[in-house]
Amino acid sequence: MNTNKIKTHQLFNKAKQYIPYGVNSNFRYWGDEETPIMARGAGAYVWDADDNRYIDYRLGFGPIILGHAYPEVNRRVAEAIQNGVLFAATTPIEIELAERFTRMTGMDKVRLSNTGTEANMHALRIARAYTGREKFVKFEGNYHGNFDYVMFSGPTAKVELLGPRSHPHRLRATEGLPVAIRNYMISLPYNDIEMLERAVVEHSDELAAIVLEPIMGNVACILPDLAWLRRVRELCDEFGIVLIFDEVKTGFRLAKGGAQEYFGVKADLAAYAKAMGNGFPVSAVAGRNEIMAVVEPGRVAHGGTYCGNVVAATAANATLEIIETQSVIESIFANGQRLMDGIRTILRCAGVPHAVTGVPSMFSVLLGKDEPPTDYRSYSEFDGELFGLLGAELIRRGILVDDDPREPWFMSYSHSAAVIDESLNLVEDAVSAVFGRRARRQRLAA
Numbered sequence: 001m002n003t004n005k006i007k008t009h010q011l012f013n014k015a016k017q018y019i020p021y022g023v024n025s026n027f028r029y030w031g032d033e034e035t036p037i038m039a040r041g042a043g044a045y046v047w048d049a050d051d052n053r054y055i056d057y058r059l060g061f062g063p064i065i066l067g068h069a070y071p072e073v074n075r076r077v078a079e080a081i082q083n084g085v086l087f088a089a090t091t092p093i094e095i096e097l098a099e100r101f102t103r104m105t106g107m108d109k110v111r112l113s114n115t116g117t118e119a120n121m122h123a124l125r126i127a128r129a130y131t132g133r134e135k136f137v138k139f140e141g142n143y144h145g146n147f148d149y150v151m152f153s154g155p156t157a158k159v160e161l162l163g164p165r166s167h168p169h170r171l172r173a174t175e176g177l178p179v180a181i182r183n184y185m186i187s188l189p190y191n192d193i194e195m196l197e198r199a200v201v202e203h204s205d206e207l208a209a210i211v212l213e214p215i216m217g218n219v220a221c222i223l224p225d226l227a228w229l230r231r232v233r234e235l236c237d238e239f240g241i242v243l244i245f246d247e248v249k250t251g252f253r254l255a256k257g258g259a260q261e262y263f264g265v266k267a268d269l270a271a272y273a274k275a276m277g278n279g280f281p282v283s284a285v286a287g288r289n290e291i292m293a294v295v296e297p298g299r300v301a302h303g304g305t306y307c308g309n310v311v312a313a314t315a316a317n318a319t320l321e322i323i324e325t326q327s328v329i330e331s332i333f334a335n336g337q338r339l340m341d342g343i344r345t346i347l348r349c350a351g352v353p354h355a356v357t358g359v360p361s362m363f364s365v366l367l368g369k370d371e372p373p374t375d376y377r378s379y380s381e382f383d384g385e386l387f388g389l390l391g392a393e394l395i396r397r398g399i400l401v402d403d404d405p406r407e408p409w410f411m412s413y414s415h416s417a418a419v420i421d422e423s424l425n426l427v428e429d430a431v432s433a434v435f436g437r438r439a440r441r442q443r444l445a446a
């Protein structure tokens with residue numbers, strides 16, 4: 001593949017003059033030489049500023065569920081904006097969307113916003129207002145967005161600083177937030193029933209919510225143990241705690257009804273974003289009637305100038321209609337399964353210890369061990385640097401993945417069987433480039 005990077009480097013140098021690190025989100029900075037500049041996308045493919053083509057498995061960190069520049073979604077948005085985009089009033093498209101959204105998710109009521117961060121922020125506030133309590137449980141490695149209350153012990157926390165498993169430290173994910181707010185949060189390892197039971201009993205009178213990612217979408221798609229997930233539900237029922245699912249990555253991607261349908265465990269409140277708009281900025285907090293009823297003028301604040309704007313609502317309504325009426329999820333799962341299985345076979349044949357974790361619509365490739373991780377601490381036993389080497393070879397060959405194995409490979413409806421075949425050939429080349437070379441080096445060193 002042509003890997004000319006001349007324009008990319010020129011543009012990136014210019015970007016750095018005006019934008020810190022040349023990116024509008026820290027997660028997009030890959031280093032001065034590697035940070036991509038993307039020019040366009042269509043279906044399963046993206047092209048960088050030098051017109052190098054990639055099969056895209058990053059999909060904008062997950063939202064692109066149908067494919068880039070999906071014609072039907074774009075057509076409807078283009079048509080809608082001819083009549084204006086913002087009215088500081090409810091529009092008919094918001095009502096159509098709310099009806100479809102609640103039918104698909106099984107939630108009673110929904111309020112729109114623009115980002116996953118906002119949706120989680122509102123969910124936590126609603127849970128606090130409903131229960132009259134202030135604390136919440138969050139799990140190590142789970143990410144719920146860029147607002148202060150939840151920015152502790154997330155997916156970038158240094159495992160060696162997390163402290164004893166029985167008494168986890170709450171590590172700040174960023175400077176610039178008041179340290180005292182960590183006292184509102186109880187941090188626990190994912191998938192640990194015993195610690196969960198102990199913490200809930202100890203703090204039962206103070207707990208407003210247990211918030212969780214139903215698949216660890218920011219740490220290698222670590223799956224929930226079903227017994228643990230069901231126990232979380234039972235404990236919430238027993239102690240009057242609001243169960244919040246952060247479905248920002250899983251919503252409309254695991255099933256029409258998201259992770260709740262997929263795992264058969266219902267949340268009281270859930271935050272949605274990403275796949276619901278195929279890349280247009282839209283999010284939602286949704287939940288049971290009784291809980292959402294606290295969202296009332298003069299009681300619990302929920303709002304924003306752009307909440308439910310015509311672009312977002314039209315894009316979401318079109319995207320969800322396609323997911324609801326076509327075999328989007330089935331197709332993604334069938335093709336994703338072939339990709340996961342193919343990667344496993346390639347790595348097994350190359351003799352590389354590995355675990356391919358997650359589900360076919362979002363999964364991760366971990367190297368260095370065969371047993372899948374069950375929580376953030378066990379994820380650290382895998383060899384992230386080794387995956388980085390493979391990631392670089394994949395990118396060089398035209399497969400765009402994050403070179404950090406925590407971030408999933410995402411699938412879209414446009415990733416056809418032919419795209420998967422093309423991908424597997426390139427994965428095979430990249431694996432033999434890294435592990436052939438590595439095997440040679442190890443032989444020479446012996």
Ligand SMILES: Cc1ncc(COP(=O)(O)O)c(C=O)c1O
Nearest residue numbers: 115116117143144145246248249
């Ligand atoms: C599980 C989860 N929750 C919340 C967020 C925050 O969403 P946003 O970046 O739209 O604010 C993300 C973002 O990646 C996420 O993965």
